Amino acid sequence: MTSIIPVESLKTKPFRVDPSEAPTADIREALFELEEAGEIIVQRVPEPYVEVMTKYGRTKKIPLGQTWHHKSCGQCGHIPGYSTAIFWLTRKLGYDYLDPKDQTSCTAWNYYASATSNVAAQGGVAMRNFAAAYETGYFPIIHCGTSYGHYKEVRQEIVHHGDVREKVRDIMSKLGKPLVMPEEIVHYSEWVHAVRDQIAQHQVRDFSDIVACVHPACHYYKLIQEDAIYDPDIYGGQRTATVSGLILALGAEVADYSTFFDCCGFGFRHILVSRDFSRSFATMRKIEVMKEEANPDVVITHDTGCVTTLDKSQFAPQAHGRNVGVPVMSDAQFAALAMGAHPYRVCQLHWHSTDYRPLLEKMGIDWEAAWIEFEKDLKRLEANEIEYLTWEDVDG
Amino acid sequence: MSRAAPATTFAQRPGATLAPRAYEDVPYEEKLALWEEVKADPRFPDYLYGCYECGICVAACPSARFYDFSPRKIAQAAAREDVELIFEQMNDDVWNCSQCFSCDRCPRQNSPGGLITILREVAVRHGLASSQEALEGYGRVVYKIMTTGTQVSPDMLQPDAFPDWGPDVKEVSDQLDLWRRALPPETLHTTSTGWEVSEKTLLELYLIWHYSDVMDMIEEVDEGLHMIILDVMEETLEEAGYEI
């Protein structure tokens, strides 16, 4: 067995950071300077918000409500229970939000896969979406880890390179839109982290027997690292606190494993056209290591590609007798299940591949009864008694 | 720093190159021009500060585990301005990268993954044969994202496209219309896009493609794909009263 960094020892001497010694300048200050010079509009985080600590000890504001949900292609397309759970949590906690049609993908999955784009186009797509949010008065909250990482890159390019800023401004003016940047770039999992105690207060299912391994998303905490949330009380402040903080708040166990920092194997182009790589990496560097070292009931992650790769890659390796078979879901789906969400109407687990039923049983969920309920919904839809399943149907 | 005289390059000293010389038939000037374009990218100075050759990036790199691939070699070749080797990497290596940015933990503050993004972009812009090859089979994804504004759609989940994902893919694809209607968020009832994108939004996206030189890049790597995307864009824009 590989020796792993003892997480317990990290907790005994929490790592405290001094923001005045941060290795990077605070980009928000540069943004406000640009705003003062009349170059850009900075959309402020609406109140109420929660203040959290980021990697270098700075404070970041996470809005609670009035959020404009920047959806994710892969979540909406292939794991729709992911997006549905985010909306369901927001509704259950009573926060106002918008699910806009005036939103495109960030197009970064394609960019990291094929490079068939450029700085100006990527900046244009990002700033169009931000301007669309600004027009509504709602603040962007980003569902995809890659959109979040990429938009931070775009922010760097627009703030630090006057020529890029001019090019993008020119495109925006042709669309009749101003150049607007949100004060903070916020990932939905940061919102989940910020409201984790509220989620725990609404918890109706006991998770104390559940052991979870966390896979942190590379584009969340490696790509422009300084925006990610850290907390001295979680991993002693030495790993991002997002996701792990939620699992702990719900009373489940976070089990460590030695390849925590490895990526999932998604690879952007690989998952679409070279999946032998994605599959091998997900199996041999993530799932098998987790099983061997921690034997978790579930893998919890917070990005589109990670859920897809870690879940779907577990089918084929069974033919080779590999040690796989751990269900994968997002923090939002995990939190929703804790709060009593329906595994099919809300979490839409029938879109997932690796067997999640033993996990549901451990959570005290009668998945057979839940599936019968959902099948009744499907019959009503098939008979055109209802056009769509609505939020009212879900909550009823 | 811009060098016109190739005589001083590392790779040109006999025996000094890190790899056997490939692509000898391509004139040095062409390779140099591509390298100059990489260096002219506004992001380049933020992605390379030199290289300690410590290999930390390699230890973190998923692609290095399964391919003959090394972010350290990419950073070194760039730091040494080894034009020959960079050209070789642009052809043979860059498409192995997973773009995970695990290598951003570089103690020199380099971003080998970011360098690779630029190298790929320049390769595509010049239609290098290797980039055309790397993008073979990927055209439908480019078409989807550029024309619909969402990259993957529910109807892409076809068993013949994802046989290795198991029998559930067939189940999803068989039940697709029904299962999409069983989603409470109103924007998710679509099957050919991830969510419902408004027409006005799509027009704005097409204008962004039009006003940046993305369409020229597509033309370099796949003329057929370029024509199809252009047709869709022009028709929609013209209907909306735009003269392109």
Ligand code: SF4
């Ligand atoms: S971005 Fe590319 S080079 Fe860097 S660690 Fe990931 S796969 Fe390796």
Ligand code: SF4
């Ligand atoms: S981590 Fe940085 S300094 Fe070390 S080899 Fe890689 S690029 Fe060079």
